[in-house]
Amino acid sequence: MQKPILEVDGLKKYFDIKGGPIGRKVGEVKAVDDVSFTVMEGEILGIVGESGCGKSTTGKSILRLIEPTEGKVKFQDQDITSLTNSEMRRLRKDMQIIFQDPYASLNPRHTVEKIISEPLLVHGMTSAKQRLDRVGELLEVVGLSPYHAKRYPHQFSGGQRQRVGIARALANNPKLVICDEPVSALDVSIQSQILNLMEKLRDEFNLTYIFIAHDLSVVKHISDRIGVMYLGRMVELTEKNKLYDNPKHPYTQALLSAVPLPDPDMPRNRVILKGDVPSPANPPSGCAFHTKCPQAMDICKEVRPAFQPVEDNHFVACHLYK
Template identity: 80%
Template sequence: MAKPLLEVSGLKKHFDIKGGVFGRKVGTVQAVNDISFTVMEGEILGIVGESGCGKSTTGKAILRLIEPTEGKVTFEDHDLTNLSDEEMRKLRRDMQMIFQDPYASLNPRHTVEKIISEPLLIHGVKSSEQRSQRVKELLEVVGLNPYHATRYPHQFSGGQRQRIGIARALANNPKLIICDEPVSALDVSVQSQILNLMSELRDEFNLTYIFIAHDLSVVKHISDRVGVMYLGNMVELTEKDKLYEDPKHPYTQALLSAVPSLDPDIRKERIILQGDVPDPANPPTGCVFHTRCPKAMEVCKQEKPMFSEVEDRHFVACHLYN
């Protein structure tokens, strides 16, 4: 049995709301609220959900780009939540992030060579010749011309900039890459090119991805397993095919009913959710989804459902199955 590369257990991230003249704490936004999952080596785990559900916060909290409030994150036997800043800095060469906006994530004042070689310099490659050679290799790997190393980010298209971001993430041969909506800012025609590139890189370098997105068709294209988040909670997690063919949680069913089908003979009944997503600073009692759930029962208002295995490797947080 393969060993998990990453284990997330009871992860929480709450943000304080400050108010008044003295900026005192007046409330808490529960951005991520007690989620647990594992990621196996070489796997692509997709995480989907509406905007504001806590997907990106989860990715940043795993890498400690923001400090988790509670919980444990274990990467290759290292408990990341208890490491010092210096120990964490050394481990970061094995864990990288690709950001959503290729326009904002690259420094406009730096050349492509400087952008990609910076991680190499930080992690001990002192020779400028070695760094320059590695930059050329990485540009070729992501499908760009090595001669473009002297150019600046504004001279590239959105898709090309995201390729530069991928090259930067690959610089130190990481084991885990967290992709925070890496294609959502790109044209649809470019999205598939970037997704195919990422799949090829996974196979070539034995990478492991956590792929965060709000587009279910994008996640289906690239992931092995998919986790669905709602209001800071993981509500369903299983293999990609199982999730798309037999969704268990009412929220997942509603999300998938909205995905258009290419087959004109398939007619899906659209599930329209009532109301708005509740305020994460004041989430509902019991199951966080009960205020919008078409199958809500009395118990849903009182008790939070356990995130438990209802079928083989199919986890759901719903009183219909508990």
């Protein structure tokens, strides 16, 4: 049986809203509001949701790139929320992140060699020769060539830059990689190259991914289990096929039906949601989705539904399933 590599329990991240002449706190944005899940070793957990649902904040809070407000994050049975900064830095060797924008996440004034070797240096590889060899090796792993090491990011295309970003993340043989929208900025034909590469690397290096994306078909393709987020909360979490064949939460149902499919013959029974997503600064009471939910009941306005299993391995936060 696999064991969990990461356990997130009751993670919360509130951002203060400052206002007034002296910048007092006037409110909070509940970017992540009580999210719990576990990630098994070697698994790819997808997290989907629309913009502003808190999926990226969740990813960054796990790495403590954003300090979580509350909650526990256990990585390999060690609670990392209480670690000091230097302990955390040592641990980040095992936990890496790939960012969305391959144009913004690489320093334009550094060569690729410097970009990839920096994490090596930080984590104690002091020999320049060794670092150079490792950079060449990593570039080959991600489908580039060692001679690319002397180049600058602007000399690469978007797909190639994302490969550099992946090479940097893999430099220290991490165990867990958080991928924050890694293919969203890429063209379709390049996107599939990167997805294939990521799957190959997972098998080769026995990695665990948390794959954050808004594109449901991409997440479906790569993930083993998928969590759906809405307004800072996890509303449904289950195995990929269960989620797509039998979505339980009304939000998941609407989200899945809204995806345009490149097939003119697919039946379209679309659930079109009315109105906009409410602001996370002022989320609706009870279930956050009740304002847009086609099946809302009275209880939904008052009581926040618990995130609980309704079937084996199928967690849903909805009053319809009790």
